[in-house]
Amino acid sequence: AEFDVAVAEMNGWRTSMEDAHLIMLGNGWGVFGVFDGHGGGACSEFVARRLREEIDANGCPESDQAVKKLFIKIDQEFLDSEQSSGTTATMCIVRKPKEAGGKHRLHVINAGDSRTLLGKRDGSIVDGGGTDKGLTTDHKPDHPTEKARIERCGGKVEMADGGVARVNGNLSVSRGFGDKDEKSTGGPGPEDRPVTVDPEMSHFECDESDFLLLVCDGVSEGNFPNSEVVKLVASTLSSGKDMREATRAVCHKAVEMDSKDNITCMGVLLTGGSSSSGKRIDFHPGPMTSIGHKDFRSAYEASAKRAGLSLVEAVMQRYDLVSEQLKVAPTDALKAELDKIGLNPPAEGRREWFEKKLGALPDEKDSSGPGGMNLEDLKSMMGKGPGKGGGKSAGKGDGYGAAPTSEEEVETQEDGYTWSQKGEEVQIVIKLPQATTKKDVKVMFKQTTISVLACGKSLLDGTLGGKVETDECTWCLVNGGTELNVMLTKQNEKDSWKGLLK
Structure with a gap:
């Protein structure tokens, strides 16, 4: 080689x-x-x-x-x-x-x-x-x-x-x-x-x-x-x-x-x-904690597909991995993950059992809005999560000289949040007054509007600076739940917003 x-x-x-x-x-x-x-x-x-x-x-x-x-x-x-x-x-x-x-x-x-x-x-x-x-x-x-x-x-x-x-x-x-x-x-x-x-x-x-x-x-x-x-x-x-x-x-x-x-x-x-x-090809299936969520499931399935697997096959792999981890170092989080799918799949008709369980999961969108992954779940999408590690395959410059640094996003400070845009991406950072969990956060995305609530308090609500693809918008909690990061995807990446809200 x-x-x-x-x-x-x-x-x-x-x-x-x-x-x-x-x-x-x-x-x-x-x-x-x-x-x-x-x-x-x-x-x-x-x-x-x-x-x-x-x-x-x-x-x-x-x-x-x-x-x-x-x-x-x-x-x-x-x-x-x-x-x-x-x-x-x-x-x-x-x-x-x-x-x-x-x-x-x-x-x-x-x-x-x-x-x-x-x-x-x-x-x-x-x-x-x-x-x-x-x-x-x-x-x-x-x-x-x-x-x-x-x-x-x-x-x-x-x-x-x-x-x-x-x-x-x-x-x-x-x-x-x-x-x-x-x-x-x-x-x-x-x-x-x-x-x-x-x-x-x-x-x-x-x-x-x-x-x-x-x-x-x-x-x-x-x-x-x-x-x-x-x-x-x-x-x-x-x-x-x-x-x-x-x-x-x-x-x-x-x-x-x-x-x-x-x-x-x-x-x-x-x-x-x-x-x-x-x-x-090594596929590393990550936590299924939000597998009932449409956007989370879409990301999980897309990553599995690139490794030549279906969503059901990826979930089956994750189930087996968690089962082994529970034998060595049981945690409440691992137990809760298996409880979401169900316990003791049969040896006969195993795939059909998982397909049925996935199909019966309630849609989590209504309770928490699109997104809702914490940063650790996001990181786990490689190595411990739904990503793909490529395998092994057998097998003087005369540029511009000194070059500029890479493109920087410029953050704009608004009342209670900062936001920035780069191409089709719009990112919002909201500092929270206290550590918050996912169940206390509700983010609602529509084509032209956004609503963000934490612990019952409205943090952001209004008409967006442009239209977004709601299926590709997401959010997560970082820094111990003290910061909420929201990502929006514009319908038109060439549309430069004059402000986050109109």
Whole structure:
């Protein structure tokens, strides 16, 4: 085996997953990619699938020009489908040395704000000259080079509410696949559009003991610098754990550091090791405490599906896991979790028994509103929760130089709460006067209104600054129940709200 690769992913606060990834292994080479979709998962899934098909048919691209040609071809195919979604792409083609002890050659490819990082086993990051010492530079509209290109192509960079630069006031990244509305001016070539798929590429060499990380911006959107990501992976590996555990740890930490987005982390070791034996998917079913809740169940089912499991199969796995945990360290929480489904499923007709129990659960929406996960439940969606750990698969840059820091959300302080917006996401933080439990909180979402009550007291009530997708809105208690975090998903991510409430 020439590579040891793992992918960990989690929905985060979202009920759906819009990220996709690519792992391809050939004779002496590997192709690795992470694609962070927006406006839905159609574009990211399409790009990952078509790249695989093209490389299978025509071989691994050998040059910058070949990669660019491939990107433009696949982008045009998606644009021709008239779908509106888009995706970033960060990729690395790794070529093994021809002689033992030689250097590995890295062909780094980037369009958007996902990142490729290079780390050493001592925990240090290899400074590639990109964003926050990465091998890639985030393509943001207000980067001087990107801004000049956008304006040359007939677009404009506008600072939206919250201090976020957007192409034509809409998109907060300036390169990527899809996003047809931002590719309608400029030309004649695809490189000459305000948003372009034209990838920025660079070339590096590294040692066999080094490791690669490819991450979506869900890893870096909180307070988790690239150097800390690398350090966490190195320390996990040095403790005797494998890359699956390391990538899972990154997802956990990203949530801890305030990421609210989908999270994907791919780790690549350049030596296969004795345990690499084909593809393996690990699914870690988490607490079923809110499985009667429509949105919680949707997130649970979506994660299970990506691991090739149905909701019933995931719940059965969780039931067996909790049953074993109760034998070793029984807790009231574990007992309550099994009580929700029922005890003693029969050996015969076991699946049908679980299907019936799930179907009979009361809808929890009326009692607590959408959401209601505490932070520990959310973290448990990877490693201990409904996420997927990818298995093992056998198998000098000249960017912009000093780069800007990653996009920051600007919080607006209002009476009793703070709020911020980024793309389709709106986040609200409400400080509570005392520690509160989920049963004392009621959050009601409608397309144009929101109502928040805690312990019978109204904390927020009014008409929203725009329309939301009620099925994708959620909330959770953090900091020991003293803070309520609410996430809204706009119906139109290009709609910049002037205020949380009208």
